[in-house]
Structure formats: structure tokens, C-alpha cells
Amino acid sequence: MLIPLIVAIAFFMETLDATIIVTALPNMAQSFHVDVARMSVGITAYLMAVAVCVTASGWLADRIGTRTLFATAIATFTLASVLCGLSQDFHVFIAGRVLQGMAAAMMSPVGRLVVLRTSQKKDLGRALSALIWPGLAAPVIGPPLGAFITSVADWRWIFYANIPVGLIGVALVMLYIPNERQPAKPFDFMGFVLMALGLGALTYGLDLLSIREESAMSWGAALLAVACALGTVVHWHLRRTAHPLVNPSILKVKSFFISSVTGGVISRAAISATPFLLPLMFQLAYGMTPLQSGSLLVIYMLANLLMKTVTTPILKAIGIRNALIWSSLVSGVGIALCGFVSPQADLLLNGVILAFAGAGRSMQLTAITMVNFADVPPPQRQPASVLSSLTQQIGMGAGVAVGALLLTLSQTSRAAAVLALPDFRLALVLAGVMSASAALFYMGLAKDVGDEITGRAPSARPSA
Template structure:
């Protein structure tokens, strides 16, 4: 069966999960009203989901090896869909929080295991096209989520945010059962200590980053959580390096291209994930625009993402990974810097052009990083590489929002943020993106050639 068809099915399930996570933020006031609690209390549902996903991701690799990627992926779809129904049916806050925890368990299994299914089944020549397909949900969902959530909560009920997952989940499950192939299973002992260490470390880091991005946070508590998370993380890394079968396998980091995209790529992921946080706030808080107008402007980022998908593969094959990741990474930094020049008097058409180009550059950079990360990973290491990549991505995403929120909060000095405060956030993001792009200069021009060469060149060489 075509690897691209499998990638489309996996991407659809990713989109369902990621959209659910971004849509809910705009629905919190409605959820709080239904449960007769404050909006901050309703935010427990968001926090519980984020923590569950982050903690359970390292477990997904072991489950995939032990029971097979196909059954675990299908089970994740079932758990996520049923939990969505329970979220919609919740009558109290704690019922809702528990349902979100169950939903997080399904979501944590879906992303890394689904990616493993795609990467194991795709030939090297098809890897870039497959990666481009499964990358788009991570770019589009954060942009579409807030406006879709606003429409649903305004004209229907917040419960429909979760109910729409039911037909999507059923369609994804049937497609996966029909298309996705079974894979070999590997019996290896469960690393209980490794799971405990990674769970504590990741939970502290994710929750600390989440607090850092919240207005009026207690910085002493936030700093304490981050310090504990880093300290336990060091212990977890030492354990993983010494354990014969660690839960979170770090061996893919020995592959040079994988290590480069994990480290340097994390900086670009951090910077790029500042955009969905900063842009809507700049438009609504800084410029005083309505949520509808703000949403339409941000949608131009989504349009840029889509258009770039049509030329990503020929672009990388023409110039190679090193040139694309460095040159396009610089363009990502420039697009972030251009957003810092926006003012209330800036014409809408100019804002749309900058956002469209920024979305296109983000799309190309994400696809390039994600493809090169797995270009040299052997099939037997795909599960470990996918799990580790998902963990790093989760932390980089949270860090991006935290950095953006912290910069704006510090610049505002306890007052309502102004346009100047948001401009500083974009400048910081541009500097981080530029640093990440220039670090890719360490790559060789031939890195990833087995993927970027394409089928024709690969066949000729063979």
C-alpha cells in the first residue's frame, strides 16, 4: 500500500488531536460557565491533558515495540475518540479533567507511534513526501484552532468541540485497519525506573513552562519546577545511557543528522511556535482588533503553509538540505523580525503578505528538519527515534510559548502589554531562529542526499 496514503491517514489523526488541543483554549469561559467554576479552574482540563501527553510519550515507543505499531496506533485512536465523547458528556469539572487525562493517554500514543508507522513503511525516496504530509497538522492546527473554537463556542456549544472527534475518529480507525500493515514485535523488559525518572522530569518541565506562560504566575514556584525537572532529567539521561534496554532510548542521537536536527532544530521549533501565541495577541490586545478580524489575518499563515507544501520536495531536491535549512531558516528569522514592524496603521494587505510568506517559510523549514532527522535512521531504530523526537518537540513547543509570554510580561512590567512589548517578543524569536539556522552550517552538503536525490537518481545509483 502507498506510503503516502498511510501518511494521509496518520496526518488526519494528528490533525484531530492537535486541533482539539488548540480549540479548547477559546472555549474555557464556556466550559467554566457550564461547571459553575472560574476560568482558571477550567484550565485544569488543559493542564491535565498537556501533562498526560508529555509524561506518556516516552512509554509509546516501548508499547509500539512490544505490541506492534499498528494495534497501538488503532488503540490510541479508540481511546482518544471515546475520551472525547466523555469530555462532551461531563457534568462536573472533575469528570471533565479525568476524561481529558484519558484523552491525553490516547494522544500521547497517536503521534510518535503514527509517525513510526509512516517512517517504517516509506522508502527513502518517498520519505520527504510522507514527512511533508504528516508535518502539516503541527503547522495548521495552532493557526486554525482559536478561530474554529471561537465559532463553535459562539454559535453552538463547547461540547461540540469534542463531539466532532467522534466521526473523525471512526473514519481514522476504519482507514487505519484497512490500510496500515502489521509490523514486527520486539520483546524487551520494561524500564520502570526510567519511566519514573522521565515522567517526573518531563512533568516538572512542562508544568513549569506552562506556568511561565500564564499571567500573574509565581516565579519562585515556576523556577523551582524547572530546576527540579532539569535535575531529574540529568539523572534520567545518565540512567538511559547505562541501562541495557532504556525506556527512552538515546542511541539515535549518535546519528549526526538526527542529533543536529534535534538540537539546532529545537531552536527553530521554539521560535516558530512563538508565532501562534504572539500574532493573535498583537492583533487583539495591541491593535484592538476583533477576534474575527484577528483570526482572518492569522489564517494567511495557514495559506502560506499550504502553498509551500506543493513545492517543498522540488526545492529541497534542487538545493539540498544544508542550503535549505540555513537559507530558509534565515528567511524564517526575517519574517519574525518583519512582524515586529507591524503597527496599528500597517495596511492589512501588507500584514497578509508578511504572514503568508512567514507561513510558507515555516512550512519548508519544518518539513526539512523533520525529514532530515530520520533520513539516516535505520528501520529498527525508527520507534526509538520517533519517541525521542516527539518528546523533544513537545518540550520545544512549550518552551516557545513560555519564552514568548515571559518576554512580553517582563517588557510590560505588570501592565497591559502594548505594541512595543509584542515587538520585543518577535525580535527575540527572530534572534533565536537566526541562531538555529546558522547552526545548520555544520551540516555537510551531502547530508540527506539519499532522501533528497529522489527516485530517479536513487535508481540510477543502484
């Protein structure tokens, strides 16, 4: 378990950076003299860079070795964090976020690949479980830590917090991670360019749609059309080239396709929209301070962490397929109810709603991660790791962009000058509907999918 835990440190830094920023967005917008809705580009630019560069991670890992690439990525991520903290201009800040995303693109898939290559299938569930903890623990620490830093110091220290974690991570990687190499195939430059252009158009198009300007929304719609066209070209290219950047044959594995491309993207989009919308609602609609809003988010995120302690027995008892279906519905109801959390409501009621939503999120993320590689044979784990990281970033980026878009559309329909509580409530309800809709895809999974990973006994499986 040592290698999975070391990889988890890098994941923790990456996830912490995504969650610690949400409570500071209004302060950052004020510092850069931009509208708070435009600060969503600070999140989407990061996710876009990850999506664009992640496709090259597998080839680079085979070329220069997993340890070399992993350590370099952590060091670059740390330096980019310093750049974000020092930036005095909005565009410089966005450049720093892009550099962070490029480094993160090499961290997630390569770290996951190291774990997959060093774990037997019977141990895969335990190893992958170690990688889930950062995604649950970092959000618990992130919002209140970001709020505390913003309140007592300056939002820039949010990024400086990555420095000690990054230094420790690099040292551990150099000491314990094997520097595995594989025979490097020719680099699919055309595939990389096509995918980069398509993913860039998709992410930036979604972001432009959230701007309350007719010209920006028109450009956003045009970029989405371009992204769809490029997606078709990419699919054609990958199927016909001799050495594709991402081998599309992995999509023939049904459980991987559903958990990574269809249901998985929808679930991650809804999950990612919630931590973006909640702190903005608390601060803009209710006038809370960053520290107050961060304190409320602790309940939501703490439920994520506590739920993880019982997810393995639940998955073993009811199976991954049933867990995904029910957690999608539960999470959807919880996200929708989050729109009705308010300082005027009973504290216990607020806590129950936030805990309910957080628990559903935790179960969903754990089950998706477990089923992702359940039926993937060892030779296909490298392309599966890259493609899984790619679709994960698309889902997260789409969630933030869609959350901002729903706010803008609601505000525009009311002809209002500023965002208000009805806008946030509508956005959260629609995000909940999005989460629940993923259950339709999970119904297509085999009833016994992932049983070998969870250790579920054959006698515990329901008859066909």
C-alpha cells in the same frame, strides 16, 4: 501511500486540536473564570502529558501491536475531546486535556513508526511528506474554524469536532494498518518514572514562570532546577541499563541530534509561540472578535499550506542544510515583524508580513522532518521515532510556555495591570530572535545531508 495517508488523518486530528483552540482562549477563560494567561496551561498540560507518556509508546507498540495501540489511542483521544467539551470546571477541563495528551503520545510516534517500517528509503521522502500536510493544513482550518464556532455557537463544539474524524480514523486503522509486533524487551520502569518526573517538572516549571506571582515564579525556577538534575540522572540511567526505555545511541547520529535535540527544539519553540501570541494580541491589544482574529490568522496559516507545494523542488535545488539555515533566518524575521501587524496598517502590508512568516515556518517544518530520519538506519527507527516525538513535544510546550513568560515579564516590567500591545511586540521579536538562532546549529549539518531522500542529483551539490 495509503498507510501514510491514514496515519496523516490521525495527525490531522491531533494538530487541529492544538490550533483550533487558540482563538477561543479568551472565551474559555471567561467561561472558567480564570485569567486569560492561565489558559496557557490548557495547552502546556496537553503537551506535558504527551512528553511524559511518549517514551512508553515504542514498548507498548512492540507489546500489543501497532494497529491495536494506534486505534486505541485515536479512540481515547476522541473520548477525551468529549470530556473537554462537557467540562464545567477548569480543573476537569485540564484533566481532559491531560487524557488527550496521553492518547496523542501513542498516536504520533506509533503512526510515524508504521510509516517508517513500511517504506523503503528511496520512498521515505514521499511517505514523510504525507505526514507534513496535516501540520500545515490543520492550522489553516483551525483558527478560522475555532473563531467561527466560538462566534456562532460555543467553544465546547471545538472539541466535539474531533468525534467524526476520530471515528473515521479508527475504522481506517482497523481495516488497513498492519498489527506488527516485535519481541518485547523488559519495560524500563525506572527510566519511565525518571523521565516522567523530569519532563513534568520542566513543562510545569515553565508554565509557573509565566504567572505574575512571586511565589509561582519561585516554584517554577525550582522545578526547572529539579528538571535539570533529573535530566542528568536520566542520561546516566539510560547509558547503563540493559534495556533502556529510549536508546540514547541514536543521538550519535549527527543529523538526528541537530534536527531533534538542538536546532529542532529551538525552531519548534519559536514556531509554537507564534500561533499562541498572535490571536491573543489581536483580541486583547486590538479588541478584535475571535472571528476577526481568526480571519487574519488564515493568511499566516494559508501561506504555510501554499509553501508546501514548492518546498520539495526547493529542497532538491539547494539542499536540506541550506534550506534549514535560510528558513530559520527568514522565519525569525517574519515572526518579529508579526508584532507590527495591526488593523490600522495597510491590509496588503499585513498580508505580506503574515504570509512571509507563514512561508518560513512551512519550509522549516518540512526540512526538519525530512532530515530527521535521513541517516537513521532501519534498526534504530523505532527509538528515533519515539525520541523525535518526545523532543517535538518539548519544543512545542516550551514555545507556548516561553511565549506566556515573555508576556508576563514585559507586563511586570511596565508595572501594568493588563497586557498591552508593547508586551506582544516584545514577545514576538524575541521569539523571532530565537528562531534565527537555530541557524547556528544547522550550519553543523553535512552539505549533502538528506540528498538521497529529496532525490537531489550529485551534480547539483556544491563542491566542498
